[in-house]
Amino acid sequence: MPDVFADLVGQDEAVDTLRHAAASAAAVLRAADPAGEERAGDVGGGMTHAWIFTGPPGSGRSVAARAFAAALQCRDGTGCGECAGCHTTLTGTHADVRLVVPEGLSIGVSEMRALVLRAASTPTGGRWQIVIIEDADRLTEAAGNALLKAVEEPPPRTVFLLCAPSTHPDDVSVTIRSRCRLVPLRQPPAAAVAEVLVRRDGIAPDVAAWAAAAAQGHVGRARRLARDPEARKRRDAVLAVPRRLTGVGAAFDAASALIEAAEAEAVASVAESDEAERAALQTALGAGGTGRGAAGAARGAAGQLKELERRQKSRATRAQRDALDRALVDLAGFYRDALTTALRAPVAPVHTDTAAVAAAGAQKWAAEGSLRRLEAVLECRSAIEANVKPRIAVEAMMLALWRG
Numbered sequence: 001m002p003d004v005f006a007d008l009v010g011q012d013e014a015v016d017t018l019r020h021a022a023a024s025a026a027a028v029l030r031a032a033d034p035a036g037e038e039r040a041g042d043v044g045g046g047m048t049h050a051w052i053f054t055g056p057p058g059s060g061r062s063v064a065a066r067a068f069a070a071a072l073q074c075r076d077g078t079g080c081g082e083c084a085g086c087h088t089t090l091t092g093t094h095a096d097v098r099l100v101v102p103e104g105l106s107i108g109v110s111e112m113r114a115l116v117l118r119a120a121s122t123p124t125g126g127r128w129q130i131v132i133i134e135d136a137d138r139l140t141e142a143a144g145n146a147l148l149k150a151v152e153e154p155p156p157r158t159v160f161l162l163c164a165p166s167t168h169p170d171d172v173s174v175t176i177r178s179r180c181r182l183v184p185l186r187q188p189p190a191a192a193v194a195e196v197l198v199r200r201d202g203i204a205p206d207v208a209a210w211a212a213a214a215a216q217g218h219v220g221r222a223r224r225l226a227r228d229p230e231a232r233k234r235r236d237a238v239l240a241v242p243r244r245l246t247g248v249g250a251a252f253d254a255a256s257a258l259i260e261a262a263e264a265e266a267v268a269s270v271a272e273s274d275e276a277e278r279a280a281l282q283t284a285l286g287a288g289g290t291g292r293g294a295a296g297a298a299r300g301a302a303g304q305l306k307e308l309e310r311r312q313k314s315r316a317t318r319a320q321r322d323a324l325d326r327a328l329v330d331l332a333g334f335y336r337d338a339l340t341t342a343l344r345a346p347v348a349p350v351h352t353d354t355a356a357v358a359a360a361g362a363q364k365w366a367a368e369g370s371l372r373r374l375e376a377v378l379e380c381r382s383a384i385e386a387n388v389k390p391r392i393a394v395e396a397m398m399l400a401l402w403r404g
């Protein structure tokens with residue numbers, strides 16, 4: 001029976017660290033006096049009350065945080081994968097594990113304050129109160145300060161697990177970083193990603209190998225490519241871009257197509273939850289009351305609907321940026337293939353199915369031209385990250401890719 005760490009692909013060192021910490025945390029609980037006053041931070045032996053998981057997107061930051069949370073709540077303290085503690089943590093129903101997944105572009109202060117407050121309560125299961133914050137780099141400054149206070153004076157038995165791309169001060173404040181133990185994850189090798197697709201998802205080995213390479217070490221993306229024909233179609237459209245850039249007009253057309261595809265993908269991904277939330281809110285508000293107080297209630301309802309719309313809009317923007325970024329990563333992979341071919345570097349191509357096109361590009365552009373194009377794609381990503389309007393950034397990139 002695979003334990004809770006089985007899906008953490010190609011991260012042996014991190015898994016060792018986490019197993020060791022979970023074991024010492026379990027030892028503390030076993031030795032605990034009935035008052036239960038010892039803190040996770042006092043434990044030693046590799047356990048502490050605040051952790052930060054870093055690594056490139058898709059390396060498994062949140063998978064690692066959840067697996068560690070399960071091991072902490074595990075009856076045996078090992079993350080057996082079978083007991084109720086492991087099971088409820090992994091399925092997201094454990095009463096003492098709170099998961100924050102930001103839906104918008106940032107995590108706000110009120111959300112964080114409420115979370116910190118609840119995290120201070122005594123664990124109902126008698127083990128640990130755990131707060132997992134995915135994308136901790138998306139905390140607003142005020143939310144970061146609220147979190148910092150909790151991390152600086154941790155309630156007994158509370159454990160914070162943060163996930164972020166890196167420990168760069170842009171991602172996580174230096175003060176929070178200094179209070180956390182770091183678990184760096186690496187980009188898993190394609191072979192390890194392919195192996196888990198075959199073992200866990202039952203995907204055919206040749207499809208798994210192709211998807212793992214094309215996803216550049218991103219486990220979730222590899223799984224989607226292997227399973228979802230729509231995801232494959234979108235990727236094909238992105239990889240057709242280099243061939244379509246035959247002039248200025250074509251460059252602008254390609255920019256529009258890329259932006260619109262990202263918009264369509266985002267709309268599709270949030271439509272279902274938007275509609276469900278709106279219906280739930282309307283039911284909760286009991287639309288159409290006429291009794292005394294109905295006017296006041298209606299005003300309150302309008303405010304709540306407005307708040308819901310604001311949240312949904314923020315989530316849609318985020319989904320759109322994520323979709324566009326995935327497309328840019330695919331495109332960067334293509335120009336990287338052209339560059340490594342031009343340099344005759346002994347590395348496997350990212351996109352095996354467009355390797356011939358990339359080789360033709362390499363011949364035409366040579367290493368310098370391929371590198372300039374790769375840089376144009378990476379600059380576009382940075383520009384969007386820095387809040388340049390996506391259309392403007394993508395148009396500039398397409399022109400640069402056409403001109404070389």
Ligand SMILES: [Zn+2]
Nearest residue numbers: 074080083086
């Ligand atoms: Zn267990």
